[in-house]
Amino acid sequence: MNAPISTRPRRRRPLRRAQLSDEVAGHLRAAIMSGTLRPGTFIRLDETAAELGVSVTPVREALLKLRGEGMVQLEPHRGHVVLPLTRQDIQDIFWLQKTIARELAAAATAHITDAQIDELERTNDALAAAVGSAGAEAIADIEFAFHRVFNHAGGRIKLAWFLLNAARYMPALVYAGDPEWGAAAVASHRRLIAALRRRDAAAVTEHTVWQFTDAAQRLTEMLERAGIFD
DSSP: OBOOOOOSOSSOOOOOSSOHHHHHHHHHHHHHHHTSSOTTOEEOHHHHHHHHTSOHHHHHHHHHHHHHTTSEEEETTTEEEEOOOOHHHHHHHHHHHHHHHHHHHHHHHHHOOHHHHHHHHHHHHHHHHHTTTSOHHHHHHHHHHHHHHHHHTTSOHHHHHHHHHHGGGSOHHHHHTOHHHHHHHHHHHHHHHHHHHHTOHHHHHHHHHHHHHHHHHHHHHHHHHTTTTO
16 A cells, blocks of 8 residues: 655645755654554655655655654565554553643743733634634644743743644644634633633643543544544
């Protein structure tokens, strides 16, 4: 089974950023985590490079990164094949994110300013307006902006960086393309903002953790429906 990658809308723009291999790895990782690239699929260098509008070199470098993450395996004389994804993998990925997010939530409650809370509210209003009317990429960008403000509010920037790296295993466009998820995210953010205004650390942590629990459940159910765990 051979396949190029397509996790974004059909109209593409060539990738021209400095770290092309990271960009390509992000595309491949999202395709694997969303089930677009199924276990047992061989990732062909030429086809993937053409699909993403890059040369073969960043694709090769991206596959090396993914081999280190245990997402693909090099089979001699055949190429790189997607490894199985398990329910435990999903649980582990989101457990790590929840563990880091708890610490960031506590720090944010203690240190966030009223101006930052106002910014969160404006961003969430923009998210509410975008859900159901904007494209998945625009929605994902707004969601990212919301969590960037929240995760940096406590001043623990290095810890926020670790969460950012753990979050790269979440197929953001899959979530952003689901209006049901979007509505749930907006409602969850509103509860989170209200808890921040009260400086209620327990409630802030609860609402933060819920978002990762919900995301894990949605992804697991989607992959189950797709037969990825079979």
